[in-house]
Amino acid sequence: MKMYINGSIKEFNGIKITARELINQLNLNDKRFAIEKNGEIISKNFLEGVYFNEGDKIEIIGAVGGG
């Protein structure tokens, strides 16, 4: 299964993956982030209940230095 993560195509096993599984695979569990699926923000409380599928566009964002 291919999905767009932060603009890059990434391959995953299976036909779907939960947001929580994706966060685990990307080693982001202890980090602070926000995540969006196809333009919709996914609440951190619902990561286990939201699935990503083939072709989904996912944005994972954080805070960086800025003025």
Place this chain on the structure above:
Amino acid sequence: MGDKNSNINDKLVIAGRSFHSRLLIGTGKYSDFKETRSAIDASESEIVTVAIRRINLGQNIDEPSLLDFLPPNKFTYLPNTAGCYSSEEAIRTLRLARELLDGHNLVKLEVLGDPNTLYPNVVETINAAKILIADGFDVMVYTSDDPIVAKQLEDIGCCAIMPLASLIGSGMGILNPWNLQIIIDNANVPVIVDAGVGTASDATIAMELGCDGVLMNTAVALAKNSILMASAMKKAIESGREAFIAGRMPKKPYMASPSSPVEDLIK
């Protein structure tokens, strides 16, 4: 206002939140996070701006992040919309920031019009502000020094108006103090100069005009000694605020007034 203790209660209040420091500081352009934190400590700022960007997924998981050096429970974060050129981009960015910061809704809105000057697109800014305020955000808004736009932004519900002194990162100081004065005189929400401050006297002048605070980033981060400049800015803002509250003497352009008595001159 002559009481020497009056400054103890002279807090900056933004959207019901109260702060001792009137210096708001950006977290960009430092050489590393350690310098960022040292400069912010020297400034005694309580409000720090951050940008919202894609996480670098290739990064080492053990590498510390900005939030490790500036814990959100110790500082008031002000997520910005730097790099946004449309109201849609700015709204999306701030909704993501709110999710990132567990519902924290105090934000800095900026919608830019041009990548060379980074001048604000005030039409898109007004459009974005209306939607964000309806969505429950407390919007501090970066804008031009146009007094009509500043008043419109206040009237639609922005909790602070942030007119530029000069272009972002230019260090040119306050180019139009008269426009800034008009904005201050007509505002019923805090006016915080944002963009273009270059050195301590720029910040002092802003405060002497009656601004409620100053936001800066490059002036500190690109100083030869950023930590010392942060300290200078802290003092500059405190002294400008005290001078404003003290009430300056009038200017007399055409006539001198001696400070020493004219009677009993030795002859």
